[in-house]
Amino acid sequence: MSDLKRRNLGIVSGVPAAIGGAGQIGESTSVKDITIERHTMSVLVDNESGVLARVIGLFSGRGYNIESLTVAEVDAAQHLSRITVVTTGTPMIIEQIKNQLQRLVPVHSVTDLTVEGPSLEREMALVKVASTGDKRVEALRIADIFRARVVDATIESFVFEMTGSTEKLNAFIGLMQPLGLSDVSRTGIVAMKRGSGTE
Amino acid sequence: MATEPITGAEIIVKALIDQGVEVIFGYPGGAVLPLYDALFKQNKVRHILVRHEQAAVHAAEGYARSTGKVGVVLVTSGPGATNAVTGLTDALMDSIPIVCLTGQVPTHLIGNDAFQEADTTGITRPCTKHNYLVKSVEDLSRKVHEAFYVARSGRPGPVLLDLPKDVQQAKYEYVNHAGQRHRTYNPVQKPDRAQVEKVVELMAGAKRPIFYVGGGAVNSGPLACKMLTDFIRLTGFPCTQTLMGLGAFPASDPLSLGMVGMHGMYEANHAMHDCDVMINIGARFDDRVTGRLNAFSPGSKKIHVDIDPSSINKSVRVDLPVVGDVGHVVEEMMRIWKARQVKTDQKALAAWWDQINKWRARDCLKYKASDTIIKPQFALERLYAAVKDKDFYITTEVGQHQMWAAQFLKFDKPNRWMTSGGLGTMGYGLPAAYGVQVAHPESLVIDVAGEASIMMNIQEMATLVQYRLPVKIFIMNNKWMGMVRQWQELLHGGRYSESYSDALPDFVKLAEAFGANGLRASKVSELDDVIKEMIAIKGPVMVDVAVDEKENCFPMIPSGAPHNEMLLGPEDQAAKPVSEEGMVLV
Ligand SMILES: Cc1cc2nc3c(=O)[nH]c(=O)nc-3n(C[C@H](O)[C@H](O)[C@H](O)COP(=O)(O)OP(=O)(O)OC[C@H]3O[C@@H](n4cnc5c(N)ncnc54)[C@H](O)[C@@H]3O)c2cc1C
Ligand SMILES: Cc1ncc(C[n+]2csc(CCOP(=O)(O)OP(=O)(O)O)c2C)c(N)n1
Ligand SMILES: [Mg+2]
Numbered sequence: 150m151s152d153l154k155r156r157n158l159g160i161v162s163g164v165p166a167a168i169g170g171a172g173q174i175g176e177s178t179s180v181k182d183i184t185i186e187r188h189t190m191s192v193l194v195d196n197e198s199g200v201l202a203r204v205i206g207l208f209s210g211r212g213y214n215i216e217s218l219t220v221a222e223v224d225a226a227q228h229l230s231r232i233t234v235v236t237t238g239t240p241m242i243i244e245q246i247k248n249q250l251q252r253l254v255p256v257h258s259v260t261d262l263t264v265e266g267p268s269l270e271r272e273m274a275l276v277k278v279a280s281t282g283d284k285r286v287e288a289l290r291i292a293d294i295f296r297a298r299v300v301d302a303t304i305e306s307f308v309f310e311m312t313g314s315t316e317k318l319n320a321f322i323g324l325m326q327p328l329g330l331s332d333v334s335r336t337g338i339v340a341m342k343r344g345s346g347t348e
Numbered sequence: 349m350a351t352e353p354i355t356g357a358e359i360i361v362k363a364l365i366d367q368g369v370e371v372i373f374g375y376p377g378g379a380v381l382p383l384y385d386a387l388f389k390q391n392k393v394r395h396i397l398v399r400h401e402q403a404a405v406h407a408a409e410g411y412a413r414s415t416g417k418v419g420v421v422l423v424t425s426g427p428g429a430t431n432a433v434t435g436l437t438d439a440l441m442d443s444i445p446i447v448c449l450t451g452q453v454p455t456h457l458i459g460n461d462a463f464q465e466a467d468t469t470g471i472t473r474p475c476t477k478h479n480y481l482v483k484s485v486e487d488l489s490r491k492v493h494e495a496f497y498v499a500r501s502g503r504p505g506p507v508l509l510d511l512p513k514d515v516q517q518a519k520y521e522y523v524n525h526a527g528q529r530h531r532t533y534n535p536v537q538k539p540d541r542a543q544v545e546k547v548v549e550l551m552a553g554a555k556r557p558i559f560y561v562g563g564g565a566v567n568s569g570p571l572a573c574k575m576l577t578d579f580i581r582l583t584g585f586p587c588t589q590t591l592m593g594l595g596a597f598p599a600s601d602p603l604s605l606g607m608v609g610m611h612g613m614y615e616a617n618h619a620m621h622d623c624d625v626m627i628n629i630g631a632r633f634d635d636r637v638t639g640r641l642n643a644f645s646p647g648s649k650k651i652h653v654d655i656d657p658s659s660i661n662k663s664v665r666v667d668l669p670v671v672g673d674v675g676h677v678v679e680e681m682m683r684i685w686k687a688r689q690v691k692t693d694q695k696a697l698a699a700w701w702d703q704i705n706k707w708r709a710r711d712c713l714k715y716k717a718s719d720t721i722i723k724p725q726f727a728l729e730r731l732y733a734a735v736k737d738k739d740f741y742i743t744t745e746v747g748q749h750q751m752w753a754a755q756f757l758k759f760d761k762p763n764r765w766m767t768s769g770g771l772g773t774m775g776y777g778l779p780a781a782y783g784v785q786v787a788h789p790e791s792l793v794i795d796v797a798g799e800a801s802i803m804m805n806i807q808e809m810a811t812l813v814q815y816r817l818p819v820k821i822f823i824m825n826n827k828w829m830g831m832v833r834q835w836q837e838l839l840h841g842g843r844y845s846e847s848y849s850d851a852l853p854d855f856v857k858l859a860e861a862f863g864a865n866g867l868r869a870s871k872v873s874e875l876d877d878v879i880k881e882m883i884a885i886k887g888p889v890m891v892d893v894a895v896d897e898k899e900n901c902f903p904m905i906p907s908g909a910p911h912n913e914m915l916l917g918p919e920d921q922a923a924k925p926v927s928e929e930g931m932v933l934v
Contacts, residue, residue: 195532198481199469210474241661248658254478254498254533 187216187237188263189270189340190247191348195255196222196230203253204232213238213246217272217315217337229257233339260348267343273336274318279306280329288328295321306331353519356485357386360449360511362522363492365392369420371411371786372396373404373779377424379451379464382516396786396815399807401428403779405435405506406805409444410783413766414741416569418499419783421448426464429510430471434773436506437475441770442592443567445504447495448476454514455483468510477505485518493525502535503656504567535655539672544680547627547651547668548688554625555696556703557585560608560637563592563769564630564654565674566762572675573597573762576629579682584697586704588616590631592769595759605704609637610905611751614712614914615704617903620645621911622703628652630674633664634770635933643910653677712903712916713755722872724749724824724895728756728796731822734879740792741784743767745777745801748830748901753796775804778821782808785817792820792883799825799892800849809862812888820882821890823855826897834900839907839926859890870894907933 194200201220208215216235223231236246243261250259262268276297278288285307292299292309295317301308306329311321315338322333342348354362360383364372371394376384387395398404401423408419419439423432429450439446453462469481478498480491491509499507551557559580565573573596580587580603587597588608597604606613608620620626626648631637633652638644641663650666652659653674660669670677715725742757743766744750750767759765766784768776781795795802802823812819832847856866865885869878875893882889900921903914908930915921 199473202470203473206473241665244661245658248656248660252502252535252656252658257532 183239185237186240186243186263187235188243188246188261189233189235189268189338190250191260191262191340192232192234192250193223193257193348194230194232194253195257196228197255200230200255201232203255204234204250207249207253208234208236208246211245211249213242219337219339233337235338258348260342262340262342265342268340269343270314270338270340271312272315272318272338273310273312274322275300275332275334276309276311276322276325276330277306277332278309278325278329279331281305284328288325291321291324291328297321351521353521355382355386355516356488356511356518356520357382357516359485359488359520359522360492360516361386361390361393363489363524364420365390366524366526367418367493367496369393369418372420372422373398373407373411373783374422375399375401375404375424375428377426377428377451377464379425379453379513380422380428380449380511380516382513383422383449383451383511395422396782396811398779399810400805401431402435402775403805403808403811405432405439405446405448406773406776406779407783407786407811408446408448409435409439409442409776410743410766410780411787412444412446412783413566413780414763414784415787416763418445418447418496421446423448423450424464425451425453425468426466428464429466429468433471433475434771436472436508438768438771438773438776439506440475440477442768443504443563444506445499446506447499448506448508450508450510451516452481452510452512455512456514458512468508472508475506476508477503479508479510481510481512482515483512485515485520488515488520489523490525493528494530496526497528497530498533501533503564503659536671537655537673537676539653539670539677539680541680543668543670544677545684547670548681548684548690550625550649550651550668551583551585551627551685552688552690552692554585555693556619556623556700557583557625557627557697558605558619558623559585559587559597560590560620560626560628560631561587561593561596562590562629562631563596564632565593565596566630567655568630568674570762572673572678575675575678575682577601579678579685582682582685583692585627586619586701588612588620590634590637590769591754591767593631594754594765595762596630598760599758600760605708607754609634610639611755611901611903612637613755614710614903614916615707617905617911617914618707619704623648626650628654628666629678630654632659633662635663638664639905640908640910640929645911710916712914715899715902715917718896719872722869722875722893722895724752724826724899725756726872727822727824727869727875727893727895728752730875731794731796731879732757734876734883735792735794738792738883739788739790740764740794741766741781741788743777743780743784743793743795745795745797745804746772746774746831747798747801748826748834748899749796749798749801749824751831751901752824757796774798774801778802778805778808778819779811781819781821782812782815782817785819786815793818794820794822797821797823798830799823799827799852799855800829802855803853806858809859809864809888809890813863817888818886819888821888822882823890823892824895825852825855825892826895826899827852828897830899831901837900838921839931855890855892859888864888864890867891868894906930
């Protein structure tokens with residue numbers, strides 16, 4: 150879970166260097182097997198107690214990475230939740246993750262959005278900036294450029310709400326750093342296939 | 349078919365009966381008293397009272413593995429459930445179908461650190477295939493039936509139902525949900541035909557093929573093993589088996605190369621290393637089999653038949669995966685093979701067999717015979733000679749004796765060999781043996797044990813005696829945790845840290861104290877008579893066989909080495925020290 154924590158501080162971006170614990174890497178392993186890829190998976194599950202623990206336990210127990218994980222009910226009538234998980238690993242590990250998720254009993258479907266055609270990824274962040282004077286003005290100006298909304302204001306602080314790609318959020322948060330950035334809360338990534346098709 | 353409301357406990361018992369359950373292995377306690385009461389009031393399901401909950405699960409495993417049915421366990425909350433954890437993990441690793449019922453504190457007390465409360469579903473989530481906390485009696489019949497379905501379908505495994513006491517007492521009507529289609533969990537059984545066509549094509553052109561048969565074939569059932577055997581004979585290809593796959597193909601068949609892997613046969617490992625087409629049938633490329641991954645069968649095309657997609661490409665990348673049940677896949681292979689009237693490359697195959705026979709000629713199981721001391725290998729040869737024409741089942745504990753048993757006892761049928769392969773649980777063999785005996789009351793059931801392992805579940809002697817289960821415990825007493833000592837010799841300069849079995853009990857007296865029979869063989873000359881007597885005695889027998897304390901188990905692929913660098917004996921071991929990379933592996 151340390152990955153999740155780092156993520157929420159908005160410091161981590163891109164690809165971690167470490168190779169996930171599972172799988173022995175031998176000398177003769179092809180380059181393809183040691184390339185670390187980043188994949189976004191959408192997992193439709195029965196919304197029953199323990200299902201999130203099952204998914205998270207699978208990742209921690211087998212040494213897979215979680216870069217981001219979000220979960221919420223998406224169909225109240227059918228008690229279905231969608232878990233969106235961003236993970237990294239070698240192609241073999243990514244395949245394992247998919248198959249391991251698929252065999253959990255309450256899992257309906259696993260879609261690897263990274264391989265199944267174009268998809269959308271969005272994340273939301275609340276960003277608190279505490280500063281006065283020029284810094285405060287500059288923060289507001291940049292927020293405007295990024296189309297972040299002010300959702301709370303005091304004399305010495307703003308809370309901005311921003312939605313967009315992870316990269317855009319990272320850029321914004323980076324710019325706020327010298328301007329009095331004091332707190333960040335991020336949702337993690339939600340994702341969906343483009344076009345009319347469903348998962 | 350709703351009926352009159354009955355209690356949750358009665359619903360459970362009804363569901364068990366509808367699932368065809370004949371026997372439960374269990375141990376009572378406060379949180380399962382309503383269930384024990386419901387059991388008391390009926391006579392369709394038999395209950396075997398174990399002496400430790402871990403043993404209940406192993407017994408259920410033995411029952412399940414020897415019958416192909418689901419094994420059932422019943423234990424109380426808290427310590428009952430935590431004691432079952434080792435057994436559940438064992439069943440998960442070895443793909444054994446188990447349903448484990450655990451009591452739980454009443455729903456309104458959950459989370460309160462109530463008496464004998466444990467977060468059982470939390471603790472067992474990673475060591476079960478699936479688990480349920482049943483919070484409402486309305487869900488009960490469905491979940492019990494679902495648990496059986498999940499346990500036996502796809503890759504089998506243990507499923508746990510955590511049952512709060514108030515749910516056992518609440519009333520609701522029972523509905524038989526057996527046979528209902530599951531909402532999400534429906535593993536593929538029948539293979540993709542096009543894929544099987546490709547498999548047959550690859551096999552047809554093979555020059556140095558080998559079948560690598562695993563526990564999945566046993567899981568698929570005796571009929572599937574029979575079909576597989578027929579198919580392998582049709583191809584004339586050699587066949588090696590994993591520890592879990594022993595018996596899936598007859599050991600006595602000339603095509604059989606015996607066991608593969610760390611303590612497998614020289615010819616099997618060399619053939620795996622040099623083959624050009626490997627046909628994996630329900631085996632999972634375990635590290636005990638592959639050895640060093642990047643040196644594992646480097647030149648072969650690999651076919652992998654497995655019901656669980658997550659077994660495929662887990663550690664070894666394969667060329668032709670086939671997802672499906674062994675029985676279904678082999679049926680299809682056979683059909684296509686015959687339809688295509690496949691002609692294999694006879695010349696290449698003959699050369700391959702020539703090579704294999706050369707490896708065979710090394711006679712890798714040979715050992716230095718002795719007339720003064722009972723060699724463990726000799727003890728097992730004599731045991732095998734005495735049982736081979738009988739209707740016998742073997743279980744084992746874990747250690748050198750387990751490996752020798754795998755090497756020296758031959759299985760021509762599946763479901764006759766019960767051992768803890770994946771987890772390697774000392775203490776498995778005795779409870780597993782009586783689980784087998786309960787299912788096959790007339791058969792000869794022997795636990796091949798080590799003196800250290802047997803102590804791990806020794807209390808189960810009382811269970812044998814209570815139910816007059818005539819299990820034979822054949823202790824290969826070398827006074828050492830032999831397997832540990834062997835590794836210390838190989839890897840740690842012979843510093844035998846804590847591996848001596850000190851203060852051992854007198855096993856003969858111990859057996860007698862439990863009300864069972866005790867026998868001892870200390871000299872080579874006594875061995876045959878003792879074995880004969882052991883078999884002749886109608887009740888449970890514990891035999892203490894004093895075997896050579898120093899003997900090590902060969903052949904062996906030391907950790908980190910490839911298949912073609914096996915150690916054949918002590919001399920070899922001295923000549924080839926283990927690499928530094930090998931030292932860190934287990
Ligand atoms: C001290 C010690 C030493 C050992 N040394 C060795 C050794 O030398 N050699 C050795 O082989 N093992 C050895 N083992 C055992 C080893 O650890 C593994 O348990 C064993 O190799 C696994 O066997 P398997 O590959 O047949 O897989 P199993 O664990 O039996 O798994 C079965 C596979 O088949 C699949 N499957 C299940 N049902 C079906 C079905 N119906 N259809 C299709 N597929 C199915 C499953 O998904 C799984 O992938 C040793 C164990 C111990 C304790
Ligand atoms: C529960 C458990 N604890 C520890 C081990 C590690 N271990 C593997 S073999 C072994 C020694 C077994 O000794 P024994 O039963 O006498 O068999 P031997 O090797 O001497 O035949 C030990 C301690 C294990 N497999 N299981
Ligand atoms: Mg010993």
